[in-house]
Amino acid sequence: MTTTEPKDLGAGELRARAAEALTRARARSVALTDAVDDEDLIRQHSKLMSPLVWDLAHIGSQEELWLVRDVGGREPLRPDIDDIYDAFQHARADRPALPLLTPAEARSYVREVREKAFDVLERVPLQGRRLTEQAFAFGMVTQHEQQHDETMLATHQLRQGDPVLHAPEPPPARSGTLPAEVLVPGGAFTMGTSAEPWALDNERPAHEIAVNAYWMDTTPVTSGAYAGFLDSGGYDDERWWSPAGWAYRTENGITAPRFWKREQDGWWRTRFGVYERITAAEPVVHVSFFEAEAYAAWAGRRLPTEAEWEKAARFDPATGRSRRFPWGDEEPGAEHANLGQRHLRPAPAGAYPAGASPTGVHQLIGDVWEWTSTDLHGYPGFAAFPYQEYSEVFFGPEYKVLRGGSFGTDSAAIRGTFRNWDYPIRRQIFAGFRTARDAGPGEG
Missing domain, CATH: 3.90.1580.10 (paralog of FGE (formylglycine-generating enzyme))
Structure with missing residues (x-):
């Protein structure tokens, strides 16, 4: 039995592919969170789901942990929020009670993380380490963000009110x-x-x-x-x-x-x-x-x-x-x-x-x-x-x-x-x- 092996890409193509995927994911995250006002962002629309603002900051937190700190070896931006946005530490039903970043703070945080992540993407070798081979870490973070975008879309389905999407x-x-x-x-x-x-x-x-x-x-x-x-x-x-x-x-x-x-x-x-x-x-x-x-x-x-x-x-x-x-x-x-x-x-x-x-x-x-x-x-x-x-x-x-x-x-x-x-x-x-x-x- 055989399978198809994807075409090997050069470092420049890999970086461009990763940058495009990260950019597309972020555009979707922004669209899903900008579609509602701040009150809707911080509200828990169902105990099955997190407030949308938690998902947004969690996306940034995971990107900081993997791309900025681990792959890039850079200093932490916000180590004080690591626990708040650790999905295994707090059940979804309990997250509204946490000291979450405000919508403005969350947006500023994810923008700053992304700037540093793109700088890491430009500089880090894409070989010699399993986490960065074929830009894997950037693909993993992209998939994580897109998965949370789908989760946020499900939250939109649960929210009450006029259509916004x-x-x-x-x-x-x-x-x-x-x-x-x-x-x-x-x-x-x-x-x-x-x-x-x-x-x-x-x-x-x-x-x-x-x-x-x-x-x-x-x-x-x-x-x-x-x-x-x-x-x-x-x-x-x-x-x-x-x-x-x-x-x-x-x-x-x-x-x-x-x-x-x-x-x-x-x-x-x-x-x-x-x-x-x-x-x-x-x-x-x-x-x-x-x-x-x-x-x-x-x-x-x-x-x-x-x-x-x-x-x-x-x-x-x-x-x-x-x-x-x-x-x-x-x-x-x-x-x-x-x-x-x-x-x-x-x-x-x-x-x-x-x-x-x-x-x-x-x-x-x-x-x-x-x-x-x-x-x-x-x-x-x-x-x-x-x-x-x-x-x-x-x-x-x-x-x-x-x-x-x-x-x-x-x-x-x-x-x-x-x-x-x-x-x-x-x-x-x-x-x-x-x-x-x-x-x-x-x-x-």
Whole structure:
């Protein structure tokens, strides 16, 4: 089995790539925080989330710790706030009570950190140290900022008040009538990566794994299909739910995806301050793992394993190799996937035919994070880098793996090997799913 190795770049190209990625991330952070007034920035819109001003200063704090102090060897700017913005020291619900930087102070701080980080980028050797090889530390910090930008976008979805974010509508379906499911052949493939320069520790190393043949939904499950589960009484029928899922549903009075409400003329939802009828053709979003699992059982199917998801997304039967992305090895373009907050909703099923995998599976990247049935774990040969808290402390049965990114995920923070994870009860994240089933004898 083989994988694609990204093109090696010279030091000048690496610096330019890192600078562009950092700049794009900062522009998004600024847009998300400038969209609201200072009162909204310091308010906690949900106990599940931090105040937006905490996220902004935390972005700067992590950049200072890794790029200014560690990579650059410079003197600390604000060692007095290290503890305040350490995500492991304070639960999100408790952060409003901390002596946080004011909005003006936070903006000034992140600007100063960025100036020093760019100076480090211009001067530091990009070889001789693992943390700086291929500008890894700059890529890690970029991905961290983009991940917090998506978290801030989720906070915007939770805030009350008039809409403050705006974006054009996603493209319409362009693929014509698609088959409901696609057969993915059985056999071994290369999962993970050892070559992707900005891949994080839990994506490594590349390793061979075999899966049996299976059928995978061609697109993520749509809101229209999910409404059928609701309208059939699926939320009130214990037989579709796991014991943990049923307990969660009943104890919390869950009756529909988060932000959905049944009106006399059907299902409506709130989306970034807009109350609107659900769009039947777009992937369902804001469902927990337990809800996805129950729908799959109702449909006579199951959630795919993480390995099945990655094989559908990367394996090319014609060449026997694993691609970087479903469509090939080039970076995501607007024709491939709904990423980067370009739109503020998932695109209809079939909107990105250019992004389909070799086996004909669509929209594996972007639109909605997809729940898998797999608990987060390290791959064979896993080694924590550059710190255990990035992923290793989350290994175990408490967290389920999500794949593929959402409309709120930037292209710098997603690829065919990228792994996300969360508690199976989480619904504020931009998560949906697709289902799978085992292939029969003689299939695949």
